Amino acid sequence: MNLHQFAETHEVTNQPPALDGANLWRIDLPLQEWVRRCGGGWAESRIDAYGALAGGPLMAAGFLANQNKPVFHSHDRYGHRIDLVEFHPAYHELMRTAIEHGLPSLPWAHPQPGAHVARAGMTYLHSQAEAGSGCPLTMTFASVPALRLQPDLAEQWLPKVLATEYDPRNVGMAHKAGVTLGMAMTEKQGGTDVRANTTRAFAVGSPGPGQAYELVGHKWFCSAPMCDAFLTLAQTDKGLSCFLLPRHRPDDTRNEFYIQRLKDKLGNCSNASSEVEFRGALAWMIGEEGRGVPTIIEMVAMTRFDCMVGSSALMRQALTQAAHHCAHRQVGGRLLADQPLMQNVLADLALESEAALALSLRMGQALDHLGDGQQARFARLMTAVGKYWICKRAPAMINEAAECMGGAGYVEDSILPRLYREAPVNSTWEGSGNVQCLDVLRALSKEPGVLDALFAELGDGHGDRRLVAHIDHLKDAFTDTADIQYRARQLTEDIALAVQAKLLLEAGNAVVSDAFIASRLGAGGRVYGALPRGVDVQALVQRSTPTTL
Known part of the structure; x- marks a missing residue:
């Protein structure tokens, strides 16, 4: 008997189809809705085009850029000090594409209502493909308010900071267009x-x-x-x-x-x-x-905003991968996505992702209207609140999404390990958790009108008794100033949840808002997948599962 014919021991089955090439904008209904809701709808075609790039060539470039890390060269072969860092061409593709599409420049070069939201939407897509390139993109974007404080320097540098041309050559700025x-x-x-x-x-x-x-x-x-x-x-x-x-x-x-x-x-x-x-x-x-600190804070505030957007993006890509996997993977003869306990987990992850996105784009909306004192004070507070809460939630959420995929989410062929390793940088960079919470207290105690702006934003809780009770609890918590620094994390969390709940209620999707409030303001569990009874988990899972590729 020729045993060679049996060397191929099995047929590959029960695997999800590849998501390669998916337009990340078109498969993300919550992103579409929140961009429109926050004033960026005029840029839909622009964001749509970037969604195709992010899910296609940029996603592939992201894998290559991480497999081929930057290399430092201190000297050339003749012994001259050069201090050069060499990047893989995939990294330059990521940078070039982002800059040509205005990710560092759009709100400054073309200021209009919704510009920060539109730019955040594209950054959200870019960060799902590859987050590491976001560091120089974010800092270039965030440098503009600080540079404007020195008009003579701004006159020299801003035209090239805002240019949509990427030039990685090691030459002086006079020789570059961007x-x-x-x-x-x-x-x-x-x-x-x-x-x-x-x-x-x-x-x-x-x-x-x-x-x-x-x-x-x-x-x-x-x-x-x-x-x-x-x-x-x-x-x-x-x-x-x-x-x-x-x-x-x-x-x-x-x-x-x-x-x-x-x-x-x-x-x-x-x-x-x-x-x-x-x-x-x-x-x-x-x-x-x-x-110097107040000056550079003009830059730091914008980089903290991008930490919010970046963490939200990592969560969304983790959810996309997990929901797609579970929609096609069978266990015990049934799709994972049809099994009650997995639905509970996926629905909970979907709530976390959408709430993070809603808060991030609401921040973008506030940045688009800083001339309005209410919006400026809201942005001052929520920069610190959102930076703390969203970035703090991302690592555990991504870990849970990877677990939904089992071993397939743990191997480096998947993007999940990279997302998981990436998540902590946003909670650490530009001020870790305690720094943000202390900044929340500083804003509330030292900057007139900030506390009033928060409660004006929350309003009457849209008549939801659970949110009204939570808002009343917040008011009591700020009246009691004893050991307030000790309680700063809890206060910051309570603010974040209140604003997220209000935004979801305001958006009008009762399936989303009811589930969020019941689990976050009610007696929810301490891990993902412990949603209370009565939540329409099927609708939540369906809302965030990629269908239109």
Whole structure:
């Protein structure tokens, strides 16, 4: 007998069809609804086009960019110091596509109602394909408010920051039509406490805003070291100040900016994060001397917003993969998606994903209307609330989504391991959980009108007795100021849930809002998949399962 004919031992069955090439916009009904609801509907065709890219070539590029991590070259073959980071072509494809489609520039270059929402929608799609490239894209986007505080520098840099041309060459900004910006704040002795920074700035001539300085010091985290310039902090005689430090001097010589090493990180692998030294690096002061933290906060507020959008995106892609898998995978002769306990889990994940998206795009809507005092105060508070809550929820949610897929969600052929490793960066970067919660207290106690803006947003709870009771509890909690810092996490969580519940109620889909309120404001479980009785889990699962590819 020829046993060779039996070497192929089985036929592959019971596997879901590939999602390769799916338009991530068209398979995401909640995203479509919330973009329209928050004022970005005019950009639907633009977001739709990006959805096709994100689910197709950018998704493939994301895998390649993570498999081929950036490589640091300190010297060339002749021994000259060059401080170059080499990226795989897939990374450049991700950057080029995003910049050409206006992800760092849209709301600034074309300000109009809904512009921040539209840009957030595209960023949401991009981050599902590959989140690491989001670091320089976000910082370039977020640099604009800070640069505008120094008009002379803004005049030089903003046209190229807002350009839709990607140029990764290692040349001075004068030779480029478009540039990217990064950030270098953290020092090893201070971490979050940037006022403990020891980097010093010495005036080259006259001191003051817009003037040239030379910086000496070390930064333990410098994000995206191949950017064309960086916003950074250094001490002057008047205190911590903000500076714009380019990689090249005006005469095209390399600046005294030295990469020490690239960080070996848990995730965010396609992106280069580094330690750097300034050895007399030429930089220009932005904003008032000694007011570096308030100046750079103009940038940080926007990067925190993108942490919200990015975490929401990771959750959505995890849900997409899990729901798609369960819609096609059979166990015991029945589809996983038809089995009650799996429906409970998937529905719970769908609620978490949509609530995160709703809060993120509501923030984008507020950014589109900062001229309105109510919206500005709401944005001030919810930047910290959303950064804390959404980013905190993402890792556990993604872990649960991977578990829905069993071993298929644990192997590197799947995107789930990458999503899981990526999630913690958003909760850590730009201020970890405690920093955000303390900022919530700072906004509520020190900035007039912020607490009133919160309760104006929440209103009467749309008549839902559970939300009304939750709002009343919040009011009592803020009246009691004893040990309020100790309670800051609980207060921040309660604010987040209240706003998410209000947004879902306001949207008018009772299946979603009732389930969210019953599980988040009621006696819900402590893990995903413990929704109370009476929830229409089938409708929730169907709403978030990809059908139109």
